[in-house]
């Protein structure tokens with residue numbers, strides 16, 4: 797049987813445990829992987845899926861990169877600079893691709909835990 801460490805007490809527990817047999821804390825996240833994946837596919841450039849799963853650092857990085865891309869787009873538009881427009885689009889597109897990949901990883905359970913270490917429902 798596959799085991800993991802309890803996100804609360806650190807004891808080794810079965811991977812499919814809903815409640816830790818040692819500390820009695822809930823180990824199953826109340827966040828749903830399908831909801832997280834859909835958020836990634838729809839609002840991925842804003843990092844919403846990562847905020848939903850308590851991966852706040854990743855969420856802020858994605859949001860920051862998208863904001864940077866949007867600023868480059870705006871600057872490129874105002875300065876009539878094709879290079880800045882292209883760079884802005886590429887930055888935003890890369891953030892979106894990363895969000896879609898994360899969504900797929902949620903659906904395939906490759907990322908099976910939320911930011912607090914609880915197993916995704």
Ligand SMILES: [Zn+2]
Pocket residue numbers: 802803804805806807816817818819820821
């Ligand atoms: Zn525990």
